[in-house]
Amino acid sequence: MSLRHVFAAALLAASIASPALAANAGFMVLHEPRPNAPPVEVGVWYPTDAAPSFMALGGWGHTVAAGAPVTGDHLPLIVMSHGNGGFFGGHADTAQALAEAGFVVAALTHPGDNYKDQSRATAMADRPAALSALIGWMLDASPLKARIDPDKVGAFGFSSGGFTVLAAAGGEPDIGKVPSHCKVHPDNYDCKLTANHPIPADILTAKWAHDARIKAVVSAAPALGFTFGKDGLKGIKAPVQLWKASDDEVLPGDDYAEFVHRNLARPHDYRVVQGARHFDFLTPCTNTKGVEILCASAPGFDRVAFHREFNTVVTRFFTDQLVAPVKSPTGQ
Template identity: 60%
Template sequence: MSIRSLLLAPAALALGLASPALAANAGFTVVQMPDPQGPPVTVGIWYPTDAPAAPMILGLGSQTVAKGAPLAGDHLPLVVMSHGNGGVFSSHADTAQALAEVGFVVAALTHSGDNYRDQSRATDAANRPRQLSLLIDYMLTAAPMKAAIDPDRVGAFGFSAGGFTVLVAAGARPDLKTVGPHCQAHPDYFDCKLMKDHPPPADALQASWIHDARIKAVVSAAPALGYSLDVSQVTLPLQLWRAENDQILPDPFYATAVRTRLPKAPDYHLVAKAGHFDFLAPCNDENKTSAAFICSSAAGFDRAAFHRDFDAKVVGFFTANLAAQRP
């Protein structure tokens, strides 16, 4: 059993997750998901396994996984992940690993045109929930581990633009007419600069927003475009996170705007002294220098320590709202 499993096992046991999954490490594989509207989408998949795990470099940091190992378990809950603007499927690898170690299948995609290599669709907001729903389709009908997934227990995790994505998938309705006035008032905000550099599609105001009723619980961290969202129909269990010192999506226009409009109170967490990018997986020493913009934290803030707590709370939330429902 991994160290992370030892840390998280007591919480999972208390919430009723089947004990065999607690002995598992995290397996890991990368696949290409077909997309009828574009090129194949890269997807990282984490899942429980009984095979021994080993450290490997991934993205900004590292993970401890059994690459390509056999899956252990059946009727497993699924969590799909949506990264932020300019991110990649590995942006939240530590959280994915933590979930897999206690019995979840986790699938994280690299959004087409909004990733660290390609910003050509960076403000095509409607493409994101479409691809997230496509990912659920793929995991339930075509993925290598499809037979082991329980289609009635699907959750979604998202950060920043991904936080917006999962809220829309859960029933939120964006009003993009609010973006213009917001950006006139706050032209120096990150999202407004992004839309100036990458104008939204000409038909953005007529976009069709995909809501996916298969999603039963959502974790949204620092959601982008929060001020634009009508969340009156978001009634499923929701864990909402805000960084106290978020300079990318400053308060009160994003997470707070969502929180104050929800029809029922979410499981809300304000992270003292945290910045926007502290929700990303902890970086290794090399990337703390080469990618300092997203890897640096404020003096006195320990990103690795925060993620031990963050991952445990995300695991606990999804366990309570998905895994504990196993017949």
């Protein structure tokens, strides 16, 4: 085969094996209905050709075309789970990057564990159940349902959200391990949180919601990694990309991301970010007023530069895992 045909075949394979690139990211806020409960707030990013503009979002911001038409069909879906006390917009720049690469991204504000409501802050089994319900709603009832490929679903989570996506993808945590952990590490954030918000009794016996529709997982600085024990990660069949901040002051030591890394038997992509603190996985701040603790990186650590790399790596991982490789026309 000539070089010209090799080049043409490579271009064809690359064009099919990657989501269609859009010029920009569209954005809308939707409300997922729930029976006998208030609706769930959901931020949705998606590919569009409409012109964007900067939009503030809490202490963060993103450059999006609000309410613009969706570009493309059979689009892969990424669901996002934020950390304790967060909201749907904590990873807006990552969501924007994914949308510009051809993904639909749906990030929920977790009921009972967000910046306005901490009434279920330690009811960890609520979280994967809510994430699975979001997948179902996005595929079956949301305004974007006709544009999404139901066979191409990934999950991204940070901190408590990092725990959430591991559990939703098949992990079986044992929350009963928390008290003994906290006797040894009373000053860790998770232990202070459970001291102020005791774990509800129903969570200790709750069944964990697993969702086989999740085909790829990115977990950044996962909380409560130790609760999975040595056998609790065996049920995860999806490819995993796992991130750790080397200087994590919120979840320090080897009981969190490092524990998952050591006990996740299947091959996975493990990345330790040197010089990063816990909240460096959040979108770089445009307004630090009232969220100073979330915006303070260590001296010399460039969160903006890190996010350029982080977003590229995360997007590449989801692209590789959710868009099936295609053989060249010659079958090679």
